[in-house]
Amino acid sequence: xxxxxxKIFMVVLKLRCVSISRLIxxxxxxxxxxxxxxxxxxxxxLKDDFICxxxxxxxxxxxxxxxxxxxxxxxxxxxxxxxxxxxxxAQFGFVSGSLLQLVCSLVEQSDxxxxxxxxxxxxxxxxxxxxxxFLQEQxxxxxxxxxYYKHKILMLMMRLKPHMQQNCxxxxxxxxxxxxxxxxxxxxPLSRHISKLENCLEGSPFLGEIQDKSTRHLQRQAMYxxxxxxxxxxxxGNDSRQKCSSKKDEFGHELQxxxxxxxxxxxxxxxxxxxxxxxxKILDSKSSTDIVLCFLQLYMEEDDILFxxxxxxxxxxxxxxxxxxxxxxxxxxxxxxxxxxxxFDPVHTFHALLSLLSYDHLVLVDYLISKxxxxxxxxxxxxCLRLVSQCWNAFIDDxxxxxxxxxxxxxxxxxLKNTKLGFSxxxxxNSEKExxxxxxxCLLSLKRTLEDLHQKDLFPYNPKPLLKSLARFExxxxxxxxx
Numbered sequence: 001x002x003x004x005x006x007k008i009f010m011v012v013l014k015l016r017c018v019s020i021s022r023l024i025x026x027x028x029x030x031x032x033x034x035x036x037x038x039x040x041x042x043x044x045x046l047k048d049d050f051i052c053x054x055x056x057x058x059x060x061x062x063x064x065x066x067x068x069x070x071x072x073x074x075x076x077x078x079x080x081x082x083x084x085x086x087x088x089x090a091q092f093g094f095v096s097g098s099l100l101q102l103v104c105s106l107v108e109q110s111d112x113x114x115x116x117x118x119x120x121x122x123x124x125x126x127x128x129x130x131x132x133x134f135l136q137e138q139x140x141x142x143x144x145x146x147x148y149y150k151h152k153i154l155m156l157m158m159r160l161k162p163h164m165q166q167n168c169x170x171x172x173x174x175x176x177x178x179x180x181x182x183x184x185x186x187x188x189p190l191s192r193h194i195s196k197l198e199n200c201l202e203g204s205p206f207l208g209e210i211q212d213k214s215t216r217h218l219q220r221q222a223m224y225x226x227x228x229x230x231x232x233x234x235x236x237g238n239d240s241r242q243k244c245s246s247k248k249d250e251f252g253h254e255l256q257x258x259x260x261x262x263x264x265x266x267x268x269x270x271x272x273x274x275x276x277x278x279x280x281k282i283l284d285s286k287s288s289t290d291i292v293l294c295f296l297q298l299y300m301e302e303d304d305i306l307f308x309x310x311x312x313x314x315x316x317x318x319x320x321x322x323x324x325x326x327x328x329x330x331x332x333x334x335x336x337x338x339x340x341x342x343x344f345d346p347v348h349t350f351h352a353l354l355s356l357l358s359y360d361h362l363v364l365v366d367y368l369i370s371k372x373x374x375x376x377x378x379x380x381x382x383x384c385l386r387l388v389s390q391c392w393n394a395f396i397d398d399x400x401x402x403x404x405x406x407x408x409x410x411x412x413x414x415x416l417k418n419t420k421l422g423f424s425x426x427x428x429x430n431s432e433k434e435x436x437x438x439x440x441x442c443l444l445s446l447k448r449t450l451e452d453l454h455q456k457d458l459f460p461y462n463p464k465p466l467l468k469s470l471a472r473f474e475x476x477x478x479x480x481x482x483x
Contacts, residue, residue, distance in 0.1 A: 029098035036105050051106055055123050058103065097145070100131055100152045107159040121163040125170055128157060132181050147214045150182070154221040161228065168236050168262040175229045175269055178222060185215075185222040187277050190294035213301075220299055224309050226273065231315050233266025234322045234337075263322060270319065271336035278340075291343055292352045300356060303367065307376035310353065314383055316344040347394050350384045351435055359438045361445040365453075369460055378466055385443075385469035392476055396436045440477055443470060 032054055039047040107121055132153055157174055164170035178186060278291050299306040320341035323334050331338070357363045367377040388395045447470035453459040454467070 029095070029102050033098070033102045033105055036102070040108075052120055054102070054106060055120055058099070058127060059123055096131060097149065100149065100156070103127060103131075104152050104156050104159070107156065121160055122167075122170070124156075124160060125164060125173070128153065128160070129173070129177060132177050147218065150185075150218050151214075151221070154182070154218065154225060157225055158221065161225065165232060168233060171229050171233055171236075172262065172265055174225065175233070175265070178226050178229070179269065182218075182222045185219045186226055186273060188215075188219050190278060190291065190298060216298065216301065220302060220305050220309075223298075224305060224312065227270070227309070228312050230266040230270040230273075231312060231319065233262045234270070235315070235318045236262050236266075264326070267319065267322060267326075267334050267337045270340060271334045271338075273336075274340040275336035278343075289348075289352060292349055293356065295344075296349075296352055296356055303370065303373045304376075307367070307373050307380050310349070310380050311376060311383070313344050313349055314346045314380075314387075316341050316346065316349075345394075346384065346387050347391050350388070351395075351439060354439050354442055355435070357442075359442040361442045361449060364442075364446050365449055368450075368463075368466075374460070378463075382466060382469055385466075385473055389469075389472055389476060392480075395439075396433075396480065443473055444477070446470065447474065 036047075036050060036054070039050055103124060107124065131149075157177075161171070161174065164174070278295075296306075299309050318341075319337050323331055323338055323341075326334075364377070364381070368374050368381075370377070447467065450459065450463050450467055450470070454463050
């Protein structure tokens, strides 16, 4: 395939005067996908023009009632009397699957931070609800194909989200799609991910007895996207650059602005989710730490998502701040969001992560030098170490953290008349001093190892910012010992 032949093909597309069957439409999407892969590999100058043209034509696609895909002004769909769309969802699944594959390729992972293409990619926002609705209404679709579609749609949402954040209404659209079509993934109890690995052989099939790996992967994607959207909306009122094109809510009532609607929408969604997924379903939890550990264990299976989620959780305190800034009449309805904000306190979550890693600093080194997660891991450690230096007393003593949870838990129990949950620390768990000492040994060992690797020029990038933060941590440890 040459650049000249691709140019000719693009000219034909611009003519928009072809009539095709659904079989040819599927092939067309696949051809477009193949061309796109070629242009990316060859780094052709045609790539941007091709992406723009493809998105322009995808926008023209329309779904009639019954999910019959037609091509509008782009192509006219020729119906086959022997096998119409309405009777053959299986074949139509290949059409939508090919389209979904093409759309995901148009928005690559590397394009997530490319603001120059934002206006182009935002045009794909309207395609997502149509694809999601189609998927939801196909009852006879094979489970494997259904899982694949869900993965691709969630991946597309994750890639488009950074380009959609200039308009809160787009983020609300994503949240509603997650709530309406991925609820089963969002409301899976986290307790299912507690596994006693020390009592099982590695790779034992019984570890996957309750959930298969593909379902856990989808749950991780859906939950990250949900939390990311909720936290964004909860804090959107503080950013004057944000726009909101929502003029009315779902009941047709006039809105008073982003602060009154979008913020509360995000807070209400996360409040409801946290109570249903984490509080109301983990009835045997004796410690708030169990909830954090369950959550982290779910993401430990995929390193590339783990640190993206951890970076997002660093903004959890902003939820509590947003609730405090609201009128008091609303706060009683948002106890779940308030508890989420406090239970996922960044300093406490950092302690939980280190404990899950068994305080093995070499695991952190492996993360840092990883091609896939190294940057995100370094960002997370830098921000955590900065927080630790600012909240030193909270790092060495969890009593303030637990007191806040006890206070809110009591308020929630009075409101919901639910006394089954307790958040006191287990008697057999480590004391605050032991937690601090274990974390101290881990982080100082990490510092020494990074210094040694950097001195030998074996570290893949410049670790000086991280070493500087670790040196500050060491100073605070020495001051603590002297006192």
